[in-house]
Amino acid sequence: MTSSNSIDSVVIRFAGDSGDGMQLTGTQFSNTSAVMGNDIATFPDYPSEIRAPSGTIAGVSGFQVHIGATEIFTPGDEVDMLVAMNPAALKANLHAVKPSGYIVVNIDAFTEKNLEKAKYAVSPLEDGSLQNYRVIQAPITSQTIEALKEVAVDSKTKDRCKNFYALGMTYYFYSRSNDTTIKWIEQKFKNKPDIIKANIAALKAGECFAENTETVISTYTVPVAKIPTGDYRQIDGNTATAWGLIRAAEMAKLPLFLGSYPITPATDILHELAKHKEFGVKTFQAEDEIAGICSAIGAACAGSLAVTTSSGPGMALKTEAIGLAISYELPLVIVNVQRGGPSTGLPTKTEQSDLFQAIWGRNGEAPLVVIAASRPNDCFASAYEAARIALQHMIPVILLTDGYIANGAEPWKIPDVSTQFGPIQHRMIDLEKIDKATFHYMNRDEKTLARPWVVPGMPGLEFRMGGLEKDIKTGCVSTDPRNHELMCHLRQKKVDLVAENIPLQTLEGADSGDLLVVSWGGTYGSCYMAVKKLQAEGKKISHMHLKYLNPMPKNVETILKNFNKIIIPELNLGQLKTVINAKFGVKAKGYNKVQGLPFKISELVEVFNQELIKE
Amino acid sequence: MSEACYTRKDLCSDQEVKWCPGCGDYVILASLQQAIVNTGKKKEDIVCVSGIGCSSRLPYYMDTYGFHTIHGRAPSIASGVKLSNPNLSVWVITGDGDGLSIGGNHFIHAMRRNINMNVLLFNNQIYGLTKGQYSPTSEQGKVTKSSPYGSLDRTFRPGILALGSGCTFLAKALDSDPKGMTEVMTAADLHRGTSFIEVYQNCVIFNDKAHDHYANRATRADTTLMVEHGKPMIFGKEKNKGIRLNGLKLEVVELGDKYQESDLLVHDKHNEALAYMLVDASQPPHFPMVLGVLYQKELETYEFMMEEQLKTVKAKKGDGNFKELLYSGETWSVK
Ligand SMILES: Cc1ncc(C[n+]2csc(CCOP(=O)(O)OP(=O)(O)O)c2C)c(N)n1
Ligand code: SF4
Ligand SMILES: [Mg+2]
Numbered sequence: 045m046t047s048s049n050s051i052d053s054v055v056i057r058f059a060g061d062s063g064d065g066m067q068l069t070g071t072q073f074s075n076t077s078a079v080m081g082n083d084i085a086t087f088p089d090y091p092s093e094i095r096a097p098s099g100t101i102a103g104v105s106g107f108q109v110h111i112g113a114t115e116i117f118t119p120g121d122e123v124d125m126l127v128a129m130n131p132a133a134l135k136a137n138l139h140a141v142k143p144s145g146y147i148v149v150n151i152d153a154f155t156e157k158n159l160e161k162a163k164y165a166v167s168p169l170e171d172g173s174l175q176n177y178r179v180i181q182a183p184i185t186s187q188t189i190e191a192l193k194e195v196a197v198d199s200k201t202k203d204r205c206k207n208f209y210a211l212g213m214t215y216y217f218y219s220r221s222n223d224t225t226i227k228w229i230e231q232k233f234k235n236k237p238d239i240i241k242a243n244i245a246a247l248k249a250g251e252c253f254a255e256n257t258e259t260v261i262s263t264y265t266v267p268v269a270k271i272p273t274g275d276y277r278q279i280d281g282n283t284a285t286a287w288g289l290i291r292a293a294e295m296a297k298l299p300l301f302l303g304s305y306p307i308t309p310a311t312d313i314l315h316e317l318a319k320h321k322e323f324g325v326k327t328f329q330a331e332d333e334i335a336g337i338c339s340a341i342g343a344a345c346a347g348s349l350a351v352t353t354s355s356g357p358g359m360a361l362k363t364e365a366i367g368l369a370i371s372y373e374l375p376l377v378i379v380n381v382q383r384g385g386p387s388t389g390l391p392t393k394t395e396q397s398d399l400f401q402a403i404w405g406r407n408g409e410a411p412l413v414v415i416a417a418s419r420p421n422d423c424f425a426s427a428y429e430a431a432r433i434a435l436q437h438m439i440p441v442i443l444l445t446d447g448y449i450a451n452g453a454e455p456w457k458i459p460d461v462s463t464q465f466g467p468i469q470h471r472m473i474d475l476e477k478i479d480k481a482t483f484h485y486m487n488r489d490e491k492t493l494a495r496p497w498v499v500p501g502m503p504g505l506e507f508r509m510g511g512l513e514k515d516i517k518t519g520c521v522s523t524d525p526r527n528h529e530l531m532c533h534l535r536q537k538k539v540d541l542v543a544e545n546i547p548l549q550t551l552e553g554a555d556s557g558d559l560l561v562v563s564w565g566g567t568y569g570s571c572y573m574a575v576k577k578l579q580a581e582g583k584k585i586s587h588m589h590l591k592y593l594n595p596m597p598k599n600v601e602t603i604l605k606n607f608n609k610i611i612i613p614e615l616n617l618g619q620l621k622t623v624i625n626a627k628f629g630v631k632a633k634g635y636n637k638v639q640g641l642p643f644k645i646s647e648l649v650e651v652f653n654q655e656l657i658k659e
Numbered sequence: 660m661s662e663a664c665y666t667r668k669d670l671c672s673d674q675e676v677k678w679c680p681g682c683g684d685y686v687i688l689a690s691l692q693q694a695i696v697n698t699g700k701k702k703e704d705i706v707c708v709s710g711i712g713c714s715s716r717l718p719y720y721m722d723t724y725g726f727h728t729i730h731g732r733a734p735s736i737a738s739g740v741k742l743s744n745p746n747l748s749v750w751v752i753t754g755d756g757d758g759l760s761i762g763g764n765h766f767i768h769a770m771r772r773n774i775n776m777n778v779l780l781f782n783n784q785i786y787g788l789t790k791g792q793y794s795p796t797s798e799q800g801k802v803t804k805s806s807p808y809g810s811l812d813r814t815f816r817p818g819i820l821a822l823g824s825g826c827t828f829l830a831k832a833l834d835s836d837p838k839g840m841t842e843v844m845t846a847a848d849l850h851r852g853t854s855f856i857e858v859y860q861n862c863v864i865f866n867d868k869a870h871d872h873y874a875n876r877a878t879r880a881d882t883t884l885m886v887e888h889g890k891p892m893i894f895g896k897e898k899n900k901g902i903r904l905n906g907l908k909l910e911v912v913e914l915g916d917k918y919q920e921s922d923l924l925v926h927d928k929h930n931e932a933l934a935y936m937l938v939d940a941s942q943p944p945h946f947p948m949v950l951g952v953l954y955q956k957e958l959e960t961y962e963f964m965m966e967e968q969l970k971t972v973k974a975k976k977g978d979g980n981f982k983e984l985l986y987s988g989e990t991w992s993v994k
Contacts, residue, residue, distance in 0.1 A: 143989065176989050277990045287984065294981055301743055303735075321972035323979030326742060326965060331768040335735035338728070338765075342708070342739020345726055346747065350739070368729050458985050500724035500740065500747050503703040508672065508719050510727030520674065521719065 052570070052644045053112035054263055055122065056214060058207075059089075059137045060129030060150075061098050062105040065207035069127075070107025072211055076224040082111040099161040104136040125217070125261070127210050129153060129184065131162035143278040144453030146178045146261060148213060150206070152185035176278065178453075180259055184209050184250075191249035195242045205246035212250025217261040219393075219641060222247055258308040260392045262452035263642060275458045281420040281450040282309075285353075285379060285443070286316035288427025290323050291461070293349040295428075296435055296468040301348035302327045303339030308391045309447040310355045310381035333358035337365040337378070344374040347472060347499035349431055353379040355447075356389055359398060366440060367406045370535060371511045373495050375434035375470065379427070382446040382565075384640045393640025394448040396565050397616040402442045403594050403623065409532045411539040413437070414594040416444040418568035421456035423449065426591065428465050435470035437542055438494035444593075446615075448642055449566040472497040473505075480504050486519040492545070493538045542595050549597040553579055553586030559656050560607035562632065564590040564620055567613060567643055574648035583656055593620070601628050611635055611655050613643060662699030667692045670702060672722040678713060683834035683860035687781060688720055690837045691750070694844035695723075700748045708737040709752035710762060712788045714781035714860070717752045731762025734769035734778065741774050745962040748848065749776035755796040756786045759815050763795070770824035773852045774961045779844070780817060780855070783862035784869045791865030803865075818938035821855040822931065822954065828854035829934060829954040834861055835874045839885055839950060846952050852960050859948075873943040884947040886937070888955075891923040894947055902947075909940045911947070928955045 056073065058066045067088055074084045089106040096103035108123065122142035128134035130153035141147060149169065159167055168174055169181065188206040189199070208225075215222055226244055233239040262280075279287075293300035302325070304314045318327040326348070330336040337352040344350035354362060359380050369376045382398045384390025402414045413433050417426035423445055430443040459465055471489070473496045485498045485507050498505050507519060515522035516530050552575060563571040568589050575587040588603055590596065604610060604624070610632035612621040618634035625632055635651050637643065670692040678684045695705065705723035709715035711730035718725030728736045737751045751769070758766050758780050769778060785803070786792040792805040796817065800809040821829055828850040832840035840858060847854035859870040873882040880896040892902035893914070901923040903912045912918045927933060934954035940946045 271993050273993050275986070275990055275992050277985070277988060290979070290984070291981060294979075299743065301739065303739060320979060320984075321969045322976040323981075323984075324969055324973075326969070328738070328742060330735065330738075331764055334732060335738075335765055335768070338732045338735030339739035339742070341728075342726075342736035342741075343743035344739075345736070346706075346740045346743035348743045350743075364729055365732065372726075458990065461982055461985070499744075500706045501703055501744060503701070506702055506722055506724050508674075508721075508725035508727065510719070511729055512727065 052263070052646070053110070054124045054218065055108065055110045056125045056127070056218075057106055057108040057123045057137055057140060058127045058210065059104055059106040059133035060207070061133070062096070062103050063098060064105070064129045065204065066105045066107050066129070069207045069211045070109055072225045072228065073214060073220070074109045074111070075228070076215070076220050076222075077109070077111040079224045080221065084112075085110040097161075099130060099132055099158050101132045101136050101162060104133050106133070106137060125214070127214065129206070129210065131158045131164055131168070134168060135162045135164065141177060143176050144178060144280060146180060147174065148180045148182060148210065150184035150210070151181045152183050182213065182253060187249060187253060188246045191245050192242050195238060195245060197238050197242050201239070201242060205242050208243045208246035209250035209253075212247040212252075213254045215247075216251045216254035217259065218263070222251065255392075258391050260309040260447050260451040262394075262448040262450075272457060276455045277458055278453050279421050279424070279456040280453040281417065281423040281445055282312035282381070283316050284421055284423035284456070285417070285427045285445060285450070286313050286320075288424040289317070289349070289351055289377065289431060290320060290325060291424075291465050292428045292431030292435075292468060293325075294323065295466060296349055296431070296470050298347065298349040298435075298470065300325045300351065301340060301343035302351045302353065303330050303336040303343065304328070304353045305330050305333045305336045305358060307333070307355045307358045309383055309450050310353045310358070310379065312450070313353045313379060313381070333361040334365060337362040337369075340376060341365060341369050341372070341374060344369070344376050345372070345499065347497070349375070349377070349435065351377040351379065353381070355381045355383050356385045356398065357387065359401065363406055366412070367408060367410050368511045369440040370406070370410045370412055371514075372509055373438045373535075373538075374440065375438055375497070376440040377427070377430045377434050378440060378442045379430075380442060380444050381450045382444060384638070390640040392447065394446045394566060394642060395615050395638060395640060396444075396446060396567070397619065397638065398444065399564075399593065399616065399619040399623070402444055409536065411536050411594070413439055413441040413539060413542050414444065415441065415592050416565040416590070417449060418565065418589055418591065420449050420452045420454050422568075424456070424459070425465075432468050433542055433545070435468055436494070436545065437492050437538060438471050438497060439538055439542070444565060446566040470497065471495070472499065473502070475502060484519075486514070486517060492541055493534060540595055543598050546592050546597060548599045549588060549590070549603060551586050551588050551603060552576075554584065555586070555603065556606035557584035557586050558608050559583075559585045559652060560604065560610045561585065561587045561652060562590065562604075562610060562612045562620065562624065563587070563614075564593060567615060570643040570645050570648055571613060573645045574652055577645070577649055578652055578656070583653075585652060585656065590620070593623075596627075604628055604630050604632075609633070609655060611652065613648060613651070615642070663701045664699070665696050665702070667696055670695055670722050672720050674719045676720050677716065679864050681863040682713070683783065683858075683862070684714060684717070684781060686834045686837050687779070687840065687858055687860060688717055690840040691717075691779070691844055692721070693837075693841045694848055697841070697845045698848045700848070704746060705748045705750070706737070706740050707750045707752055708733045708740060710754070710757035712754035712757045712781075712786070713862075714754040714787070715752055715757060731757050731760070732765060733757070734762065734765040737776050738769065738772070738774050741776050742962050742965060745775070745966060751776060751778040753778065753780050754787070755780065755782045755784060755794045755817075759795040759817060759820070767820065767824040769853055770821050770826040770855065772961045773825070773827050773958055775851050775853070777844075777847045777854045777856065780857045781860045782817065782857055783860045783866055785862050785866035787862050787865055816938060817855075817857045818953065819935065822935055822938070826855045826954075827852035827956040827958050828952070829938075830854070830856045830952045831948075831950045832856060832858045833870070833874045833879070833883070833950060834858055835876055835879065836950075843952055850955060852956075852958055873948040882943045882947055884949050886926040886928075886949055886951040886953060888926055888928040888952065891920050891925050893920070893923065909936055909946070928952050931956070
């Protein structure tokens with residue numbers, strides 16, 4: 045791949061007053077992208093009157109760039125990101141922004157005077173009229189001036205540098221290198237060192253702002269497919285996750301409890317759930333991730349559908365407590381919105397590198413259930429499913445999403461909740477229905493081996509439980525060697541039995557052939573599109589996308605063994621590949637990328653094609 | 660809600676108690692059971708949540724609900740239990756290492772939030788379970804296996820830490836005084852908000868007699884002061900000593916010709932500044948160890964406010980309707 049540091053397709057429109065330098069900003073963005081190997085199409089949009097009064101709609105100047113990896117013929121129909129330097133620019137261009145698109149606004153320009161000039165009675169930033177978009181509010185003017193405090197240029201010149209600040213932000217958002225622009229500035233203002241300094245400082249300050257505010261800009265690939273009839277809405281992954289949990293709690297007739305600590309890119313689940321007190325949702329912003337999961341464990345002990353949400357470093361902190369939840373055999377949903385790692389890594393970029401951690405990352409033999417969402421709108425079903433499994437099997441479930449599906453938005457066929465996502469049976473005991481004389485909290489369900497859920501407040505059933513090994517019958521502390529082995533097997537068996545309670549694996553394409561593409565998580569869209577393209581060309585290629593990663597559906601092995609070759613593209617160094625090869629004794633190949641960026645369709649088409657050609 | 664009528668026995672589980680003979684933990688267990696008998700709370704509504712340590716074994720011995728959790732995290736798990744079901748009576752059982760070292764962060768935030776639960780800290784000034792390393796409450800210079808040349812760490816004063824974190828109930832007790840301990844535990848259980856009780860506990864194996872210079876039964880009357888709200892601060896076997904405020908300092912005085920009872924400070928458990936001074940001054944033998952309920956403040960509990968928020972939002976928006984949520988914002992139809 046000549047330029048893997050690029051994206052399938054994105055449309056950005058820069059808009060501001062004609063004096064704001066938007067043509068220049070747009071040109072810089074497209075030149076940089078061209079140097080980085082993207083195809084580009086641009087579309088300048090000058091104001092019709094050259095001398096239109098500043099701040100008015102007539103005076104708005106815009107420049108649209110469409111960048112992509114595949115051939116681009118048009119500047120793009122719908123805008124993914126609008127940069128609006130003032131209210132008039134917003135008003136004039138809002139219509140072009142796609143639902144859930146990003147809007148960067150220069151809040152410094154949203155003064156009463158400018159709002160009036162743009163004929164806004166109320167600021168659109170305050171009246172809720174932008175609620176279907178993702179608005180990024182940035183103090184572009186004041187921050188530019190602040191950044192140029194030490195530079196010896198007059199204040200008017202400083203103000204003019206704000207377009208570079210805006211450009212810097214977009215460079216960070218879309219992982220553009222600033223080299224080309226810096227070279228251009230140095231060339232253009234060769235004899236004006238202060239101007240060079242000022243423009244570069246503004247550019248870098250904009251990049252810093254974007255980085256420091258940990259704004260995640262998703263370039264999630266929406267797979268194109270035939271659209272079934274029905275009612276639709278836009279939804280992003282984190283909102284869908286939150287709603288899936290609300291639905292599960294409602295259908296299980298249990299209160300929903302979230303214990304969490306803010307971390308990019310998972311925080312919006314906390315934000316969303318905190319809004320919905322009308323559903324009785326309790327959200328607890330704890331002092332750290334350990335307290336987040338521990339409060340959730342406490343809530344599960346006391347009978348709530350308990351959830352904790354986090355990402356990379358926060359997941360690492362939760363490790364010990366996850367072991368406790370496994371030992372307690374509690375229903376608990378743990379959502380990991382993956383980001384680039386290790387350590388603090390790439391907070392705003394996507395990766396699939398926590399699969400090993402999810403399946404194995406604990407001390408002791410500590411198995412649990414792992415499932416992954418494939419796209420923004422799949423987060424709803426996945427969150428509901430994670431809760432269903434946790435509640436029916438008395439087991440912690442890790443739901444993996446990632447930064448791009450969490451923040452990516454797409455149309456979603458609104459489910460008919462009168463027939464779908466219905467009641468969830470859980471294991472909490474009904475005091476009326478048990479015989480207290482013979483009841484024991486370690487008496488297991490035959491099918492699932494789940495223990496009954498007894499919670500404080502139930503008279504006559506008081507029990508003690510700890511993270512120390514428990515006697516398989518009495519639940520009392522036991523150090524008996526045989527018992528420990530039995531308990532380890534039992535906890536593993538509980539996970540294995542979940543395979544009896546999940547759907548069989550399906551395939552896109554024929555159930556045998558030359559090449560099977562196996563994917564999981566957020567790479568669904570690009571894998572699906574790439575395979576579709578090759579299938580249309582008559583290639584014997586099929587696609588298996590795994591939602592259930594531990595345990596896997598019972599027929600996965602059969603599917604794998606029906607293909608000559610298997611390739612597993614992942615945004616990591618080959619984690620699912622390792623799992624699958626070890627588990628099923630196959631020789632799947634990996635195609636791996638860890639740049640914090642999703643796969644491009646064209647990139648995958650090429651890789652799959654080569655694999656098909658190879659002997 | 661009818662009150663339960665238990666004897667202490669009713670609160671003993673069938674588990675064999677496994678602390679070392681002579682360990683102070685036995686008396687704390689018995690006092691806790693007696694306090695629960697006193698408050699009359701029902702055992703099905705009682706949850707003991709502990710971390711890890713000798714002290715944290717306590718929940719196994721209580722015939723209530725009990726969760727022995729992970730090191731330092733009991734306050735967080737207990738918070739989740741209580742917020743999930745505010746009707747429960749929750750006890751956090753922790754040690755000086757568990758609560759103040761690994762769990763220090765959770766400890767301070769528990770104090771600040773004021774969730775209605777009782778935090779019972781067994782302070783033996785040592786790590787018992789891991790066989791005798793110095794703890795955050797050990798004196799500086801302490802020689803242990805992990806500090807053969809003396810520890811360099813300065814000492815935490817749990818009471819000051821709790822007050823500084825905003826606790827609304829602070830009490831201190833001695834394992835050698837079960838009666839006094841039961842009284843403060845009873846008061847703590849009746850307090851609405853987070854109650855913090857520090858118990859000086861003797862570890863006979865790794866830190867024997869660490870508290871002896873004030874906790875010893877024979878000399879205790881002269882080395883400790885049990886404060887009572889509204890009562891003058893008098894102590895001593897002969898009830899002949901008292902505490903007086905001299906400028907901005909607390910001072911021990913002999914009752915007699917020079918000072919009478921009327922010269923002494925009267926304890927006011929609502930006075931936060933006084934509580935700081937009492938914890939700070941407690942340095943036997945120069946100043947008696949102050950015990951009892953040092954501080955109490957009425958403040959709305961976290962869980963009450965949480966339930967109120969739910970009620971307020973429901974009153975305003977009505978009960979959540981999932982279909983409405985799905986259709987909120989912009990929707991369109993594909994035909
Ligand atoms: C995460 C973790 N780190 C360390 C330990 C080992 N450990 C168990 S108890 C303990 C100290 C206990 O001291 P304290 O809380 O004072 O309790 P005590 O035994 O004195 O009652 C330590 C270090 C552990 N169990 N878990
Ligand atoms: S080691 Fe010390 S604290 Fe632990 S049980 Fe024995 S005497 Fe008690
Ligand atoms: Mg200790």
